[in-house]
Structure formats: structure tokens, C-alpha cells
Amino acid sequence: MEQHLPTVETAKKLGLLPEEFQKIQDILGRVPNFTELSIFSVMWSEHCSYKNSIVWLKTLPKDSPRMLAKAGEENAGLVDIGNGLACSFKIESHNHPSAIEPYQGAATGVGGINRDIFTMGARPIAQLNSLRFGNLASDKTKRLLRGVVKGIGDYGNAFGIPTVGGELFFDDCYNVNPLVNAFSAGIVEVGKTASATAHGVGNPVFIIGSATGKDGIHGATFASEDISESSAEKLPSVQVGDPFQEKLLLEATLEVLQTGKVVGMQDMGAAGITCSTSEMSAKGESGMDVWLDKVPTRQANMQPFEILLSESQERMLVVMEKGAEDLIYQICEKWDLYCAQIAEVTDTKRLRYYLHGELVADVPAEDLVLGGGAPVYHREYREPAYFQETLKFNIDQVAEPTTLAELKAIAKHLVQHPNICSRRWVSQQYDSMVGTATMTTNTPTDAAIVKVKGSDKAIAITVDCNSRYVNANPEEGCAIAVAEAARNIVCSGGEPLAITNCLNFGNPYVPEVYWQFVGAIKGMKKACEKFGTPVTGGNVSFYNQSSDEGPVFPTPTIGMLGLVEQKENVTSLVFQAADDLIYLVGESKNDINSSEYLYSYHSVKLSPAPAFDLEEEFKVQTAVKTLIQQKLIASAHDVSDGGLYITLAEAAMPNELGFAIKTNSNFRKDAYLFGESQSRVVVSIKPANQAEFESLLTEKKVNFELLGTVQEDICRIDDEDFYEVKEIKNLYDTALEKIMQ
Template sequence: MPVQDLPTVDTAQQLGLLPEEYDRICEILGRQPNFTELSIFSVMWSEHCSYKNSIVWLKTLPRDSERMLAKAGEENAGLVDIGDGLACSFKIESHNHPSALEPYQGAATGVGGINRDIFTMGARPVAQLNSLRFGDPKKARTQWLIKGVVKGIGDYGNAFGIPTVGGEIYFDDCYHVNPLVNAFSAGIVKTDMTASATSYGVGNPVFIVGSATGKDGIHGAAFASKDITEDSAKDLPSVQVGDPFMEKLLLEATLEVLATKQVIGIQDMGAAGIICSTSEMSAKGEHGMDIWLDKVPMRQEGMVPFEILLSESQERMLIVVKKGAEAEVKAIFDKWDLNCAQIGVVTDTKRLKFHMHGELVADVPAHDLVLGGGAPVYHREYREPAYYQEFKKFDIDAVAEPTDYPAVARHLLSHPNICSRNWVSQQYDSMVGTDNMSTNQPSDAAVVRIKDTNKAIVITVDCNSRYVNADPEEGCAIAVAEAARNIVCSGGEPVAITNCLNFGNPYVPEVYWQFVSAIKGMKKGCEQFNTPVTGGNVSFYNQSSDEGPVFPTPTIGMLGLMDDVANRMTLHFREAGDLIYLIGTPKKDLASSEYLYSYHKVKKSPAPAFDLQEEYDVQAAIKSLIQQKLIRSAHDVSDGGLFVALAEAAMPGQLGFTVENKTDLRGDIFYFGESQSRVVVSVKREHKEAFEAAVGVAYQWLGQVTPTGFVLDGKVWLSTEEAIDLHESTLPSLLR
């Protein structure tokens, strides 16, 4: 290697490494690293790539079932057998830090990256979801962020040609500096056409395909592994720039080349670019590579080795193919007018040797760079925060009952966390591909038909971070349960989850306690519903020096399967005269409800009442009722409580309802509390006796669907027209 001044431990710290990690690098190499090698370790050992502060707890999650074709961490995305020789690949990832600085490109490239993870599995993406968190929507910064993020998601997804079929948006002051942008994608592949992120076979050629490499995104993985500060704007080169039209070409070329059966392995170049792909593929295949960096197609002159290796330029793949198939592979990418350059060969050394103009510029062992190999693993200190016990002191009887219930109803229907998301969804193409079954017939989860079958996948993203903040273990278990409930209420069977774990700085013991507790809650939730974890993303450092960490937000992306689309269930009331029932038991509970938090301004309360077995039993009852064709609609009770669930069921058909509180609970507790494990269903009058005989769990008759008006306990709270106007007008008026 060329003689150069070797970096010191101070350099290592500037790159985000700890002094002891620098010492470990010297031990691994048997010498001091040069700057290129140190840069390699800095990104590969960043939290974003190595999960060094989270892997010990991630390994405690359930990761297997009879449907699993790839366990968590084995491939670019999860892979689940859905029968008939087909599999579904799905995953969720964050793009929080880039979106905080440059919301349009940050969100757009998040969409691009998650879709590449899907089609590198050999799957054609068929649906996208997103989970978004912002600060106060009345503030200029939030409006700038949400407009940029939504436009970025829409522009990229629409141009790429994959429908955005659902998602969630929440607002809270804790996300003012650090918005959360989590992107989910799912794709379908024949089980005999799947691809793997591996490399083996001495002499096999290594190709980089897709876009040229530039200086965008350099040190992006390291950037995502530190707090947001006033100086973060200086990290704008760490934000990538996307090209959805290039990605569409890359999708088609990739699926075509995989069909040749000449590909040994393939991996998206996302976080950490070339170095991540070469190291992870080599480590998995227990081989090495010789890479010639000067052969990488570049769009900027004068790029030095570490820039080429760490660039996160978008729309690029690393492909290892069988020796002798070079011309066939190149012809396919030429047809699609994409770069396809051989930049290396597979070796049996288990080392990565990078050359530039004939000089060896870096020589590192692949295994020691990666998660599960030599990357550091830490058991961080964690400590229960003082607020946790404070929240438990909440006294429901100290909350004054409202004197004006219609005012509360108006407050909730027009609250940014509950109001219609049409301002957002109308910017997304939800119909491209023609398989989305949820656009005009809403359901609690998105339903996407699988071509040439009578099946559908049912997908959702869920997390109420207010619940998780109040009680991370219980709140995360609720997130899993709500995801499952949404899928069941839509007619599906929960199958597996992916997760996007958004937390603050893991070196803060109270933050790490939130993380550990959330993992425990996720574990018990997944075990109850037999939904193993297929993989996902950990996003730490979502906090600022001024405002502290965001609420712990473990977003659950859940995949469900509908074996027969005839079982599809929607959330909206069908016609006046139908009976309305509540399945599940309301509790004397207002904890962490939107009503308590935003109407009464009570910020300190525990998570809502929740029992996993009760939840499981309610979901089993809903499944059975759907299969017996005894209900016409099903909608879970969640944000805003029973009243909001009733309103959301009535508004799509411009209908009304008349219901009564027949319990001894106070009216605000009954209508606005958010105790879990409850579902509102509607039933034809002629099915009343059969329905009541078949329920099998606690239920109560509430009332009936009416042509118009929201009548509760004999009083008209709102007209249907006013409710719809309040619900629909909030976001447009805030974001115009």
C-alpha cells in the first residue's frame, strides 16, 4: 500500500469510533489502519450497520415459524411462504436523519432503498406503506418537513410505479427536531426464483450495476448514528439523491438477470455503499474479493478511495455472477441502458482488497466488519426513568367529566392525530397495478390481491408511541396486538412482522431501558400471535441536544395473509338499520388516550388497559364471525376511543348512528377511553340471533346505523355532514 500519514485515535473518534474500537481495529489488522481502512470500519461499525448496541436484545425476539424462508438478518429483507409456490418479501426501514435535514430527498431515497431491498430478493414490489411522525403541525418547520416528506414519498413511489396503499401519521412536540420517516415495502416472488445476498466461487466476477457513483451520502451510515445538532446541516452531503426512473429500469433489469439463473448473489448498495455490499456478501459466503475501485463508474472526477467505498449514491447494486456469464449479464443491463461494470473477482482469502490504479489502498478481513462477525457487541447499562413511576400515579377520578360532549367530539374528529389523511394519501398513487383492494372500500389494514390467485396479502404499520412512552413493554405489546387486530378486522391472518425501532441515544441509560423494555413487549406480543420477526431496522440517536429524545417508537410492520378474498372485511357501515355491537369489554380507563392527552392536557398516565389473552380471544372471535359471514363491517377501537371508531365507520357511507352507553362507566370513559381489545361491528338484523350465539366473547349491543346524524345517549352530538367536514378539513387548512 502507498505510504501515507496514518490516522490516530483522535481521527477515529472524529469518525464516530470509540478509543477501544480503534485499538480493536489495530489488533484485527496487526497494524495501524490507513485512513481508507479506518473509514471502512467507522461506517461498518456504526450503529446503523452493526447494531452493536441492540443486537444482544434483538436476538431474544422470536424469529422462526413454518412459513419462514429467511430468518431475521439472513437476507436483504424477510421472506415468508404464502403457499402456491409463492413467497412474500417485506421490510421496513427508517430514513429519519436525512429527512430531518432535507425532507424531500430524505424521504424519496428511503422509499427507493426499501424497494431495492425487496427486489434484490427476486421479488417484484407490489405495495408500499409509510409511518411518519412530526412535531406541531401549526409550526412552520413541521409544515416544511411534512410537505417535503410527503412530496418525496409521492414523487418517488408514483414514478417508480408501486402503489402506496396505506400508512400512519402522528404529531407530537417530541418530534419537532427529529421527524420519523419509516418506509415499508412488500413484494411477491416464486419460491424457486428467490435471490440471496452472498458471494462465493473463486474467480467469479463482481459487477456494480445501475447508477454512477458520486459523493452523495458519504458517511451517511455514521451520520445516522449520532444525535441531531445545530451543526447537522453541515452533513448535507450525507443525504442521498434519488432517481425513481433509474430505479424502475434497475428493477426490470435485475429481475431479468435473476431469471437467467446466472447470479450467485446480489445486494442493494444502501447504507455504506460498496463497502457494505462487498463485506456482507463476502462474509456470508465465507469468501473474499479483489476490487478495482478505478473501474467503478463515477459521475464526479477526482474521487478518492474512501469516497468511492462509502458513497451512498442511489440505484446501485452489487452482483456476483457465474464465471463465463459476463456477456449475457452485460447484455441485459445494456438493453436497459444501465451501467454494468466488472469491478472485481471473488477470492478464497476471506479478505477484501481494494485497489486504485494498480495500488492496494485497503486490505481488511470481511468477517470482522459485519454484524454477527467481528463487529463489536455491547451490553449497555439501562435504568428505569423517574417518570415511569410518576405516570403510574395517575388518578382517573381526578379527571373532570366534560359538560359539553359535542365539543369533545369536535375536538377529536379535527385533531391532527385522528383527522382524515386524504391530504396526504391523494398525493400518492394507490391504484397503479390495479391490485389494491382498499382504496374505495376502506379497511383497518391494506389488502392487496396476489395476481393469478384468489389470495391477498394484508399489510399494516402500527405504533402508538404515546403508549410506548408511558410503558415501553406494555406499549410495544399493544403495537403488535393492534397490528394483528387491524389485519384480522380486514379478514386476514397475521403471519409475521418487520420492525423499525426508533429511539434516542442508546448511551443514555433511561433511553436504553425504553429500548430493552420495548423488545420484551414485542417478544411477548409476537409469541402470542405467532408472528415471528423477519428483520427490520434499528434507528437510535433520534434526539437533539435541546429537546431530548423522541418518544420511543417501535413501529410494527405486519404481514397478514387472506387465503380467500371473499373473506375480505371493510370498516364502514353498510346501510341504515344494521345493528351495531361492541365486541370486547370496555374498562374504567382513560390512560394515554388522545382525549386525556390533548383535551385535558394530562400528559402523565400509564398505557391503556390491556391483556394479551383477552386480545387473542377477541381476535379469534372476529376471525370466526367473518368466516361465518355474520358481520358486515369491523373496525378496531383505537385512537380517540369508541366514539371515533363509530364516526370512522359511519362517515365513508355518509351514514349516522344512534348508540347508548348501557354500562355504569362515565360517558367520557365509555366513549373516549382507549382500553384495548375492542372492535365495533355491524350486523344485519336477520343475523342478530346467529351472531349473538356465535360471538363467544364479551359483547354488547350499542344501537343501530341510521341515515344521518351522530346520536349518543339520546342527544345529537353532530350531524354527519359536520363530522365529515371537521374530519376532512383539518390537514388541508393546516398545510395549505
């Protein structure tokens, strides 16, 4: 064992609390050596242990007849989609690395989330991302955006998985701390999946993939602290990715699984070898003897803690049945990957790490992991002062715009706003067609649609969260995020099945931040229960704040999986033909709360979340689902950021069709056109379907309103020519490009 035993000061430098250092001594019955303390520090970091969040995460709904893996217990969620197939999907954050080194931070986020999918035995077929940055007028924000988008594009394109959509949002609250959330989904045959477990005394344990270097050491700890001026000094905490190596690892992993000799498998993400050996052992109620000198390394004379904590990318830990060693060696040789037996399963329930025959660490597996001995905290929370301020806002504080010139100015502002305009500058850097399964590259839909090859099914996937709404009211705002994700899937012709979440918040030790977190979980719970979409797992990312700027907006990103049973039901958001009728399904409100219009045009930063009623939302979605199944509508597009006007413009632009609508005199014009009250969908229908369409909605007791008709090339509101579609389309398509140039 090492000399110079650590002190409480050492523990604090590694991110542990004094009482945690004492708890480690109680577990071991002695003072830990530095290697052991390092092991506990990463496994008990927020990033790995969820010690400040697990009490609330346990309240989320996690069951449905389609769930094939226990939530949070495997590398990714697994949901039955019928025909003997399952979809594995997950979302994770790579925020802190992307703030310091945007290209590699984002690239390795993409690599890590795809490894989570193929470690389950599933072949990834699509990825999404949810990105948040600060003020786009700043050179720093532009640099971060360029680096992140290029990192995602280069890695995903080279790896060969299409990036099929996502979201992009800008606000000053993300100036120091951007958010980079990556989502991936893959398909696997039911029964041919792998579990992240280790059991069977004497079974060999292999590391396959890349060699282990010094990149990413203490990355999990780095992700569990506030961003500060000294964060750039922790550049080694940022991993380096190699998409070509990952492609080889994908093929080798799936081939190893086909041997039928795999006991368990886990990718090496946060906390590297430490995490995979401890979590797999604890899950299998076993132990391991691990020989660190057998780990293929990139640098000579690496210290035990460096080998254990390295987060070098493109690595996998595989437990094979004894006697199947030759199979894994042959497969890895074929794919030109490192393959080394570094451990053996034991019945000790302890992890014993050796270097050149010397025992350098001896720790109980169960005490390292979530649900085992890792600490669990009930944090204090209290309502922040700003919350009462939001409630003071009244729509009458804003003068109602009534002239055509005023309304046109607002419309022009919104269509060019970075939070609303076309993401073409971003999406052109991604390959959405690799794999030839994407159905929505040339046919825009509210959710991305990807074919499940060999069947008539498709999956519908989306990532959603308006963090401004969540900041205004965490419970309502997070419920809206779930509802909007479900609405996007329903409008695209799908049935919502389940969610994964990426919970991005500030420092959990700040009671006002923790209040936001608790509220968001409550909102997610009630909405997921209503839509029957259990939580399959996900990621908590705390400490998204800086000493100067404070916390980011609470951003619980919802990644939702839906199923399109028949591909013919896929419904575009685009108007299809002139003279089609345009309807609003749902009910308008005299509401501009937290809208982009109120926030950026009028600079009113505090107002309540938009009007939202969960029961009303469910009714609207159920009705839209039936309308699509009965082939009664030509297009469907949900009303969200920018309100009704932006929804109409987005439906009009792709086919360069216009619209002529009448506003409703029961509402203020700005609320009607630019308000963001929820539970509304714009649909277009053939005139021949009008009677059946109206009769179905009347029968279902869902509000609807005839807005007007699809026109050839002009947008008309209340008989006034508003804009030519080509003019609006040009402003919308080029706004982001002009800013980035």
C-alpha cells in the first residue's frame, strides 16, 4: 500500500466533504490510501452517484408494459416496439468539457452516448442534440457554437450515424456555461441485449477498444463543480475522441455479443475503469481482482489512480464466460482493437486492484455505487425571491400593437430571432441521410422520423425544453416540456412511448436552485403519468453555474421516443396545397407570458409560464392522433416558440405556399399571433374533409377554430398583405448564417 496517507484536506481537494471522508474510513476500517480515496471521490461525485438527486428521481414513473430494462440500471433505456424488436435510447450531458474545449467536449459527448446504445447490443440508427449558448452577439459564444457544432458533425458523420434534429437556444444565462446534451437511439432484437453486470467466479474480464491515456482523469469530479476561471487549467479532464476507432468498436462489440458467451458489458464513460468494474460487480453481487499493469496504456509509468480514473474514449469492459477467451481475442484482432484480459470475477464482493503484483487498492464494490453505500442527501430547498416577481406581471403592462406596421415589425423580429430562425447553418454540417433510414430530411415533421428497417414501423424521436418556462415556474415549465415532446410525436403521426431526461441545473447546495430541481421533477412526474411515458433513465448535470453569472436557467431536457406503427401515418408539418383549409385545434388564450415576443421584443424578463392545462393538452393530443389515423388532415404543426404566426410561417415556407387568416377579436392581436399558450396545433385539411373533421372534434369536445386557407405565395392577416412567403423564407433561412459570418 502507498505511504503518506491522505488527510481531510486531500479529500476536500478531490471534491469530497469532511463527513464523506469519515464515512470512507468507517467503511474500510482504516484511512484510505490515495488511490482508494480517488476511487471514492469519482464514484461518490454527483456525476456518478446522484447523491443530491436520487431521492427525487425515485419518485418518477418507471414502469409500462413496454419497458424491457429497469430504469437507470443499464447503460440505456430499452423499450419494446413490437415485431420482436426493441429501441434503446438515452440522453446525456457534456456541458463542462464543452465549455472548456467545445470541439472535443461535444465530439466525445456524441461518442459516449452512442457507446451507451451499442453496449446494450443495439445498433445506433439516429442521434439528436439539445444545445444552449449565451448571447450570440459575443465572439465567445460564436466560438463555442462553431466548436460544438463541428465536434458533433465531425464525430457523428465519421461514425456513420445520422443527426436527424434537435434544438438550439440562446440566452445570457448560458454565457459562461453552455449546455451540450446528446441523444442517441438504436434498434436491437428482443432477447439479444447485454446487461451491465459481472458474475461467475473465474470468468475473465477484458478491456477492448483504445489504449488508456491521461485524458479525462477526474472528469466526473470536474463535472461535479462550478465553472470558474481555473476550469481551463483542468483541460486534461476533457477527453479526446476518435470516431473511426468507435466505428470499429461498434462492429466488434456487436460481433462479440453474437457469440452468446458475454456475461456482461459496460462502456467506459465517467470514471473509466473504476466505474465499470465497480458498477458491474455491485450489480452482479460479485467482486473482481484487477491487474492494472495489463491495461494497454498510451503513456509509460502511469500511476494506479491515473489508469483507474482515465476517461479515455472508445473503451469497453466485457465479462466473458470462462473458456471463450479465444473468441474475443479473434474478433478484436479482426477489427484491429486492443484486447486484454485485465481482471477475473471473484465472489469476494470486493474490488482488489494490483500493479505488478502489489495490492494498490482494496474496496467493497457495493459501497461505491448508487443504491449501495454511496451517500444520499435530502437537500434544503426554498422558493427564490424572483418567483413572486414573475407573478406580478400583467398583460396590460404591455401596450397592445394594433397597426399593420407594428405587427409586421414584431413578425420580422421573431422570424429572424436566433431562438426561432432556421437552423440550416447547423444542420448543413450534419449528415442526416447516412444509413438511408431518415424520413424527415426532405419532409419536415415536428419530431424526427427514422425507419425501422425490415418492418413497416418507424420511430419518432424529439428533444424538448423551453428553459425560460421552467425558470418562470419549474413545475409547470417541466410539465410543458414533456407535453411538447409528446405533442411533437403525435403531430408527426406517432404514439409517445417513454422518455429519457437530461437534468441541467445549478449548484444543488443552493436552496433556490434545489427548489427549481424539485419543482421540475414534480412537473415531469405528473406529465409522464398523464401521457403514459415512463422515465427509462438519463442524466443529472448539476453545477452549471459560475461565480460571476450565477446558475443557468433550470433546463430539464426531455428526450422522447414514439412509435409510428404504419409509415403511411407520418404527417408533415408543411402545408400541401393552395385552398386547403387551416384550422387551430385547441383554444387560444389572452396570454403572452414568457413568450419570445415578450422576452426579447419588449425585454420583459420576468413573467409566469404560458397558460397550460394538462387535461386539455391530453384531449387535444388524443384528438389529433385520431384525425391522423382517419386520414382527415394534410399537415399538423404544434404551436410553440413564437406563437401562432411562426407556426403558420413554418408550415408555409417549405413549399413556398402562403396563408390568409382572420384573427379572433376575443383576443388581443399580439396574444393571438405571438403568444405561446400551450395545447394548440395548426392543421390543414382538404375542403372535402371539413364536415367529418369538425364532427370528430365536436364529438371529442375539443375546441377548434377555422383560421382561413392556404394561399399561393402571400401571407395575409385580416385581409391585409403581411409578407410574401419568399421574403419571410429568406429572412428565416439566412438569419443565423448572417450572424455567424
